[in-house]
Amino acid sequence: MPQQFTSATYHSICDQLAAIDADFANVISTYGYPPMWSRPNTFETLVHIILEQQVSLASALSALNKMRERVPELTPARILLLTDTEFRECYFSRQKTAYTRYLAEAILSGQINLEAFEKMEDSEIRSQLCALKGIGNWTVDVYLMFVLQRTDILPLGDLAIVNAIKRLKGLPKETSKEELAIIGEQWQPYRTVASMLLWHYYLSSPKAKP
Structure with missing residues (x-):
């Protein structure tokens, strides 16, 4: 069965990501846990x-x-x-x-x-x-x-995700998606939840809004 996250495991996975990435720990301490956005399979x-x-x-x-x-x-x-x-x-x-x-x-x-x-x-x-x-x-x-709540997706085709990583990590605007993908490897196998944290940061931080 493909690996999924659930409402029961979501905060625990956020905590695991915060333990390996201090920037995520800062996001959670500043803005709280991200919502667990979900939609029906229709x-x-x-x-x-x-x-x-x-x-x-x-x-x-x-x-x-x-x-x-x-x-x-x-x-x-x-x-x-x-x-x-x-x-x-x-x-x-x-x-x-x-x-x-x-x-x-x-x-x-x-x-x-x-x-x-x-x-x-x-x-x-x-x-x-x-x-x-x-x-x-x-x-x-x-x-x-x-x-489907699959655990390990990093949507680098999403502009908000790209901008959130650059802002959170203090990276230059010209940083390539290939470089961002390498940064994202540390969040495996929970890159989906990492993305939720990034969106949460993007939506919550005044500096991160367009």
Whole structure:
């Protein structure tokens, strides 16, 4: 069974990371433990993550809520009944409309089985999801971290994570993602929880906000 963290182990893992990284210890002592952000393993959740690609979280949630008003129970079959105009009225771009439809079709055809993902290895899940148009590594990272609570994901495609590491470690702006990945190796096998600490720092520290 793939390794996961739970609400029962979350603070303990935070403490283990604080013991090996004084910067994390400082984050916890200053801002407290990070929330254990989680989402249900549903089609709606993946649509939400697609909406979050390259836009603000508030903008993505606004579009999702508008869609919920139109389709109270967001399922693949119901989504596929919507016209381009109806998607547009829910603030979906042309691209994200297409991505949502591709996902719905993949689930209905059995190409993607979200329930089966719960017992599959991260690499196989990534392979299956990235085969769908509009889903890349960032989307898969968020799904693995927030939905399946997999323990060892460091999403260096996420700008907030990149900026948080640089700020927390006092690194120059030009520090490469390869260098950041090397820094992150010390947090294995709990890089997901390290990421939660980084997001918490980014959201809590006035200096870390854009």
